[in-house]
Amino acid sequence: MSAVSSRLPVFPWDKLEPYKATAAAHPDGIVDLSVGTPVDPVPALIQQALVAAADSPGYPTVWGTATLRDAIVGWCERRLGAVSFAHTNVLPVVGSKELVAWLPTQLGLGTGDKVAYPRLAYPTYEVGARLCGATPVTYDTETFAADAAGAELDPSGLKLLWLNSPSNPTGRVLGKDELTRIVAWAREHGVLVFSDECYLELGWEAEPVSVLHPDVCGGTYEGIVSVHSLSKRSNLAGYRAAFIAGDAAVLGELLRIRKHGGMMTPAPVQAATVAALGDDVHVAEQRARYAARRDVLRAALLKHGFRIEHSEASLYLWATRDEPCWETVGHLAELGVLVAPGDFYGAAGERFVRVAFTATDERVEAAVKRLG
Template structure:
């Protein structure tokens, strides 16, 4: 006898629009790490999670105060943000990055940088037949953004050796996630010139720019890189790392006014608004360099301790001259390394999350607390 209750659709049923979209995407990588996370959590002294670079230190008081002072914000914020926010962004870019001649029309506030990376190809109108290029070892969301738009994802070692046919968007990432590699001014300038020659929009993910350790990272907005013009160039910045504001979703894009103006128009229709209190907090964060220097000191100490302990355990550290990670290898499959370290209660990210070229590396974040980093060091040295 047939049941009167509704039953779920069978596998043979037509896919829903939502499932059709998700089918374009790779497996969410962090789900594969769960068994190792459980193993690490079973350690008697608890897990030391160095897999995700999420801030753990307090939000600076002046930023929290700015957020609280702006809490009575009953009206809708604008997508373009307040004039004070745009002033803070242009001022910071000129002071910190060496950019010149920026105006409000060169600025676009973002609801965190990840949404921008994921949705930029779609908002640019890219689709089948278009190509999106990003580094061979890279933040997975570059590929996700291309696939969401039905564009073709393409990896590169040297962007100027790409076939420019159909190439609409070129991602740079310096300092790199996951490797911490920094591209110098000459290489950046050569890539900007190549992209302009072939009519390719160049977008530089510079979210780790204030976290250089062995070299000083350079922005594509610097005049000797972009030639004093922002045509065809956009830089993306985030306050998540430098100001511990990952929970605030505070970021911005700066560069080509024609590109950002078009995106602003689209994002107005989509309601992609940074909350007014977060805008006020961003103004405070960009106006203060002291808290950034203090946070750098914390990270520098954690980085040094973990690097020494990893090298003492037989790891080789490659690149890692900037960012919040150590790119480490023992010349073995990355999942073997993840499994071995999980037995010590230490969780790291397998390098193949970031591309096949990372299959013998692990990414080790130094964003845990001082106490947890010290625990990891003791275990690595045991």
């Protein structure tokens, strides 16, 4: 039996444990701004929908209920600008991380195939490539978006191209023209595009656009799929509620595979997802909470001597003191504040830290005082 884990990088968060212990020793306790997990309550209408569907003794279906598919289709049309969407254009998944990690395997990729993702990126893109034995390759987002002629990214053997806008960790947003150039380049070279848009509802200084918008995709979804999660917008990280949308042929193949794998979103979670996608009020309320936390943390970091780059969207501030990231992590840990080192997201982040603003108002206020 081969150890598949030997293909994978060291799980990065384990390296943060000593700094977490230092931060936890602060007299007023730790302020954890590292992982970015939601801390605010699940909205009442979503909890109620979950409870109402709790008596679900039978197996759910992988494709979900017709009501769930209606809700996803309606949200994609209303929020993303998608047109002529149908049930065949959507597929619920059991959390977006599971999808990212296993997608290359489910697409049948392997040795000799390449999977591309941004040089600064969510680590699971690389993990997904390595799990199936494909070759992970990186690209510089700004260069590629500016010149999608692809001089930097060799299309030979490239089967899957990950986009991520708004970006985790940098918060950079790809504009409509940039997305259009990239999609056109990918189609020209027969490369499948998956666009991770999990932070799309959280634009602060820019308005994120989906690859499903007709101005980007030209009204056809051939070769493109977008990935969406309810973890951030609706505080549903614990529910593992997510979905993908786009190319019906790609989603149909994934549906057939996932049926065999039993990859079913639990029936109560499906009902909760319907409630969440049908209500915009709770999303606006949560945005307001995050906006207030972002404003005070940003000001405090700047006052403390940090420089902040991008960060126009998402739940993070991409900050630097122009020193190795682990020195910054150590400095903040001594203040009782835990952040994520930038090199978790690639070597290009080695002088940055990612600061999440997902802590409670009380903990954010404590961080601001310590930084002052």
